[in-house]
Amino acid sequence: GQQVMQIPQYQHVQEGEDFTTYCNSSTTLSNIQWYKQRPGGHPVFLIQLVKSGEVKKQKRLTFQFGEAKKNSSLHITATQTTDVGTYFCAGRATDSWGKLQFGAGTQVVVTP
Amino acid sequence: NAGVTQTPKFRILKIGQSMTLQCAQDMNHNYMYWYRQDPGMGLKLIYYSVGAGITDKGEVPNGYNVSRSTTEDFPLRLELAAPSQTSVYFCASSYSTGATGELFFGEGSRLTVL
Numbered sequence: 001g002q003q004v005m006q007i008p009q010y011q012h013v014q015e016g017e018d019f020t021t022y023c024n025s026s027t028t029l030s031n032i033q034w035y036k037q038r039p040g041g042h043p044v045f046l047i048q049l050v051k052s053g054e055v056k057k058q059k060r061l062t063f064q065f066g067e068a069k070k071n072s073s074l075h076i077t078a079t080q081t082t083d084v085g086t087y088f089c090a091g092r093a094t095d096s097w098g099k100l101q102f103g104a105g106t107q108v109v110v111t112p
Numbered sequence: 113n114a115g116v117t118q119t120p121k122f123r124i125l126k127i128g129q130s131m132t133l134q135c136a137q138d139m140n141h142n143y144m145y146w147y148r149q150d151p152g153m154g155l156k157l158i159y160y161s162v163g164a165g166i167t168d169k170g171e172v173p174n175g176y177n178v179s180r181s182t183t184e185d186f187p188l189r190l191e192l193a194a195p196s197q198t199s200v201y202f203c204a205s206s207y208s209t210g211a212t213g214e215l216f217f218g219e220g221s222r223l224t225v226l
Contacts, residue, residue, distance in 0.1 A: 042218065043217050045216070090215075105153075
């Protein structure tokens with residue numbers, strides 16, 4: 001079945017630095033979503049990518065969908081303490097109903 | 113507009129007990145989902161529903177049951193609680209699975225089975 005893998009599992013970042021988290025699917029996706037979960041909170045939708053090669057920006061966050069629609073990345077520039085949390089990607093397969101398959105997430109810790 | 117509301121927020125069960133986690137949404141969403149999240153792990157789909165009267169199994173349905181008698185409510189039933197069901201449970205809803213298929217999550221229900 002479809003599998004979605006995220007790397008790295010953990011990311012320690014110095015405040016002000018940039019980092020990237022990657023998401024890879026074993027199958028072609030119809031779309032991919034990214035969510036952020038603060039410690040002790042619930043996942044909150046950030047963005048959805050649909051088109052091959054699509055790039056979207058939200059302030060310091062840049063999201064990219066691969067040309068083959070099997071991978072995605074989230075790049076954060078000038079990391080702030082408010083970026084702390086776990087970032088999940090979730091992919092929708094192209095077949096049938098297309099349930100969302102979540103990756104295991106990248107837990108981000110920011111050091112001031 | 114409350115969004116997705118889950119109750120209870122916390123619960124401790126003894127092995128073999130039963131309980132129902134309640135989930136309600138007021139956004140008139142057709143699609144509803146139950147996920148479980150184990151420490152340091154992603155979200156695993158337990159059951160989902162595409163509309164009132166229609167439910168189907170997700171990745172990890174064993175030990176759970178659901179019903180969807182109305183658009184608003186999607187309760188999750190644990191019949192014989194086991195320690196392996198200790199987890200945080202999230203209910204979610206979405207308008208569709210297409211371009212507007214973002215998931216709205218409830219605040220979660222933390223369940224401990226001892």
